[in-house]
Amino acid sequence: MKKLEDYLCDYAHFSPQKIALKSAEGALTYHDLWTAVCERATELLLEQSSVYVTRAKQGFDFVIDYLAAHKAGKVIIPLEKDLPDERFQEIITLTAHANIPDVVSDILFTTGTTGKQKGTMITQTVIISDAENLIDAQGFTSDITFIITGPLNHIGSLSKIWPSIIVGATIYIMDGIKDLNAFFTTVKNAPNKVATFQVPASLRMILQLGEKQLKDCADKFDFIETGAAPISQADMEIMCKLLPNTRLYNTYASTETGIIATHNFNDGYCVAGCLGKPMKHSAIKIDDNGYIVCKGKTLMVGYCGDEDETNKVLHDNKLFTKDTGHLDEEGRLQLIGREGDIINVGGFKINPVEVEDIAKSMPEIADCICIPSPHPVLGTVLRLLYVVKEYHSVEKKAIAKYLASKLESYKVPQLYTQIEKVKRTYNGKLNRKAYLPE
Amino acid sequence: MKDHIRTLLEDLLPLVDFNSDFLFAELDSLGVTTILMVLSQEYGIELEAKDATPKNLRSLDSIVEMVNRKISEKK
Numbered sequence: 001m002k003k004l005e006d007y008l009c010d011y012a013h014f015s016p017q018k019i020a021l022k023s024a025e026g027a028l029t030y031h032d033l034w035t036a037v038c039e040r041a042t043e044l045l046l047e048q049s050s051v052y053v054t055r056a057k058q059g060f061d062f063v064i065d066y067l068a069a070h071k072a073g074k075v076i077i078p079l080e081k082d083l084p085d086e087r088f089q090e091i092i093t094l095t096a097h098a099n100i101p102d103v104v105s106d107i108l109f110t111t112g113t114t115g116k117q118k119g120t121m122i123t124q125t126v127i128i129s130d131a132e133n134l135i136d137a138q139g140f141t142s143d144i145t146f147i148i149t150g151p152l153n154h155i156g157s158l159s160k161i162w163p164s165i166i167v168g169a170t171i172y173i174m175d176g177i178k179d180l181n182a183f184f185t186t187v188k189n190a191p192n193k194v195a196t197f198q199v200p201a202s203l204r205m206i207l208q209l210g211e212k213q214l215k216d217c218a219d220k221f222d223f224i225e226t227g228a229a230p231i232s233q234a235d236m237e238i239m240c241k242l243l244p245n246t247r248l249y250n251t252y253a254s255t256e257t258g259i260i261a262t263h264n265f266n267d268g269y270c271v272a273g274c275l276g277k278p279m280k281h282s283a284i285k286i287d288d289n290g291y292i293v294c295k296g297k298t299l300m301v302g303y304c305g306d307e308d309e310t311n312k313v314l315h316d317n318k319l320f321t322k323d324t325g326h327l328d329e330e331g332r333l334q335l336i337g338r339e340g341d342i343i344n345v346g347g348f349k350i351n352p353v354e355v356e357d358i359a360k361s362m363p364e365i366a367d368c369i370c371i372p373s374p375h376p377v378l379g380t381v382l383r384l385l386y387v388v389k390e391y392h393s394v395e396k397k398a399i400a401k402y403l404a405s406k407l408e409s410y411k412v413p414q415l416y417t418q419i420e421k422v423k424r425t426y427n428g429k430l431n432r433k434a435y436l437p438e
Numbered sequence: 439m440k441d442h443i444r445t446l447l448e449d450l451l452p453l454v455d456f457n458s459d460f461l462f463a464e465l466d467s468l469g470v471t472t473i474l475m476v477l478s479q480e481y482g483i484e485l486e487a488k489d490a491t492p493k494n495l496r497s498l499d500s501i502v503e504m505v506n507r508k509i510s511e512k513k
Contacts (some may be wrong), residue, residue: 176466176467177467178462178465178466178467178469178470178471178490179470179490179491179492180487180490181487181488181490181491184487201468202467205467205468205471206487208471208475209471209474209485209486209487209490210486210487211486212486213487213488346468376475377468377471377472377475378468396449396452397448397452397453399452400452400453401453404453409453409466412453414450414451414452414468415450416452
C-alpha cells in the first residue's frame with residue numbers, strides 16, 4: 001500500500017514547485033517540504049525510542065515532524081500545543097510501557113467513547129482510507145487551498161492534511177480564527193478556490209461577526225465541512241443562503257471510528273442531524289439499542305495500553321459507539337445524540353469527572369460539579385459549581401488558573417459559580433441530571 | 439466605563455489577563471467573539487469581524503477606546 005509520505009515524494013519529483021504548505025510565515029513547495037521531511041527523518045532515526053511524542057504547534061514544523069516521524073518508522077503522538085508538562089510526562093510514561101503493534105503509525109489522544117483520556121492507535125491504512133473517503137465523497141482536488149484553522153492534533157484538522165497531500169493540494173495553516181480579517185484575506189488571496197473544516201462553534205462565530213465578508217467571498221469557497229458537534233438548523237440554512245454554490249458538508253467521524261459518513265446539506269436536503277451515507281471504505285449499522293456501529297478500513301486498532309477498554313468498544317471488526325441514530329429510507333445516517341456524561345464543547349469531548357477530580361485537588365475546594373451551560377456561540381461551555389471549604393476563600397480566576405496548569409485548555413471551564421452544596425443522589429453520587437439545562 | 443468593561447469581561451473570560459498590553463495574543467477565537475458580542479449587547483453598538491483587529495484588542499484601554507469610538511459614531 002502506498003503511504004502518505006510516498007505521495008509527498010511523488011509530488012516532490014513531479015510537481016516540485018507546487019505550493020504544499022502556506023501560512024503567514026511563508027510557503028513551502030512540495031520539493032521544500034519533502035527535503036525538510038527527509039532531513040528531519042534522518043534526525044529522528046538517531047533517537048532510540050520508537051515513539052515520538054510532541055506538542056502539535058500550529059505551523060510548518062509540526063507538519064514536517066509528523067511526516068518525518070512516519071518516514072522514520074516512528075509512532076507519532078501529537079498532543080495539545082499547550083498541554084501542561086505534567087500531563088505530557090504522563091503520556092510519555094503511559095506509551096513507553098505499552099504494547100504498541102508494529103502497524104501503528106499515530107496515537108491520537110481523545111476523551112474516547114467512555115470518557116476517559118485514551119490513546120487511539122491508528123495505522124497508515126486508516127490514514128489512507130480516511131483520506132480516500134474524503135477525496136471520493138467531498139471532491140478534494142489538486143487546485144484547492146485547504147485552510148486548516150483548528151488544532152493539528154485533533155482528527156478534524158489532522159485528517160485534512162491526509163487527502164490534501166494525496167491529491168497534491170495546498171494546505172494553508174492558521175492558528176484559529178480569532179483574526180477573522182486574516183481568515184477572509186487568506187480566502188480572497190488564494191489562487192483558486194478554497195475549502196475548510198470548521199466546527200459548528202467556529203461557523204457560529206463566522207456568521208456572528210463575519211456574515212458580510214463570508215457573503216463577499218462566496219465564490220471562493222469550493223466546499224466547507226463541519227462536524228465533531230451538532231450544528232443548528234438555523235446556521236445550516238444561513239450558510240446555504242450565503243453560499244449558494246458551495247458544497248456544505250456535515251460529517252460523522254471520530255478518532256476511534258475514522259471518517260465514516262458525510263452529507264452535503266446545500267444540495268436540496270438541509271436537515272440538522274443528517275450526516276449522509278457511509279463513504280466508500282465504511283459501513284454503518286444501528287444496533288438493537290439504537291447505537292451506531294461502524295465497520296470498515298478506518299477503524300482504530302485499539303486504545304494504547306488499555307485492552308479492556310478496547311474490547312468494550314471494538315470487537316467482531318466493528319466499532320460500537322455511544323452515539324445514537326437511525327438510517328433513513330435513503331440509507332443516510334440521522335444522528336440523534338450521544339449517551340453518557342460527556343460534554344461537547346466546540347467539538348471537543350470532555351469528561352466532567354476529569355475536571356472535577358483536578359478541581360477537588362485544590363486545597364480550598366470542598367466539593368464541585370462540572371456541568372454543561374448554554375452559550376450563544378459555542379452552544380455549550382463548561383461551568384464549574386464549587387463549594388469552598390469552611391474558613392477558606394478562593395477567587396474564580398485562581399481556580400481557572402489552577403485547572404489550566406493541570407489540564408488541556410479546552411477542558412478548563414469558562415464559567416464558575418460558588419454554591420453552598422452539590423446535589424447528590426440518594427447513594428451519594430453526583431446528581432448530574434439535576435443540573436442539566438432544561 | 440473601564441472598570442465596568444473589566445468586570446463584565448473578567449467574569450466571562452477568567453483566564454485572560456486584562457492588565458496585559460498584549461491582550462490580542464492571549465485571546466483565542468472564543469475570547470475575541472465573546473468580547474465583541476458582550477460589548478455590542480451592553481452598549482448597543484455594532485461590532486463585527488473587521489473590528490477584531492490586534493490594534494483594537496491590544497489592551498483594555500484600546501477596547502474602551504473602540505467602544506467610545508463606536509458610541510460616538512452611532513450618535
